[in-house]
Amino acid sequence: MAQLILIRHGQSLWNALNKFTGWVDVPLSERGRAEATIASCRLSGYRVNVCFTSKLIRAIETATICLTERDDICGGKIPIIKHKESDQDWHGWNNYDGNPAEELPIFTNAALDERFYGELQGLNKADTAEKYGREKVNEWRRSYSVRPPGGESLEDTQKRVVAYFNSRILPHLLQGDNVLIAAHGNSLRSIIMRLDRLSPDEVTALELSTGVPIVYELDTSGEVIDKKILND
Numbered sequence: 001m002a003q004l005i006l007i008r009h010g011q012s013l014w015n016a017l018n019k020f021t022g023w024v025d026v027p028l029s030e031r032g033r034a035e036a037t038i039a040s041c042r043l044s045g046y047r048v049n050v051c052f053t054s055k056l057i058r059a060i061e062t063a064t065i066c067l068t069e070r071d072d073i074c075g076g077k078i079p080i081i082k083h084k085e086s087d088q089d090w091h092g093w094n095n096y097d098g099n100p101a102e103e104l105p106i107f108t109n110a111a112l113d114e115r116f117y118g119e120l121q122g123l124n125k126a127d128t129a130e131k132y133g134r135e136k137v138n139e140w141r142r143s144y145s146v147r148p149p150g151g152e153s154l155e156d157t158q159k160r161v162v163a164y165f166n167s168r169i170l171p172h173l174l175q176g177d178n179v180l181i182a183a184h185g186n187s188l189r190s191i192i193m194r195l196d197r198l199s200p201d202e203v204t205a206l207e208l209s210t211g212v213p214i215v216y217e218l219d220t221s222g223e224v225i226d227k228k229i230l231n232d
């Protein structure tokens with residue numbers, strides 16, 4: 001049995017301004033950092049063995065706050081971001097073999113990034129709804145297969161997210177590791193759609209709050225046996 005903890009990043013500075021964000025690399029707001037701190041308290045008693053985040057700073061900040069505000073979640077280990085030589089921005093910072101006995105690895109990967117919002121990135125959501133109509137904008141934001149102009153549909157996002165989840169994250173869960181994934185509204189909706197077996201119609205109603213941990217218990221074959229939302 002293993003635990004999988006999903007957390008949408010805390011409020012970002014653009015969430016606070018109600019702007020479409022997508023791949024724009026906006027940091028957490030003060031409230032977002034507080035949400036991540038509260039999340040770490042809600043995770044008191046939980047233990048993580050490995051962490052995955054997107055490449056975007058709001059998810060990385062959320063993960064590191066969750067893993068460092070309290071000692072127990074890492075079991076006394078030090079969380080360390082593991083960079084890869086194949087990363088575009090590699091600059092030799094990992095000239096160190098690591099010590100698994102003392103470290104909790106954090107792997108960052110663009111496969112977990114937010115849905116690419118194309119031409120909507122940087123626009124205010126309310127203004128955009130006024131300009132194009134609420135129904136159209138809601139279709140861009142919440143339908144499964146309709147793409148926003150120049151961007152990814154949830155279906156596009158789900159393909160890259162679930163491929164990464166199956167190949168890179170699931171093997172950890174199957175060997176009994178407890179996993180934390182800090183990511184985004186739409187990358188996490190993609191994973192939840194798979195875990196909860198939601199249909200394309202059902203996923204349109206799925207909304208995730210910022211900074212609220214969702215804990216899944218999985219059996220040894222990766223099937224979900226329990227789900228808890230830690231929101232109080």
Ligand SMILES: O=C(O)[C@@H](CO)OP(=O)(O)O
Binds near residue numbers: 020021022117141
């Ligand atoms: O702007 C974004 O990148 C996302 C998440 O904040 O927006 P939406 O709620 O439309 O998926």
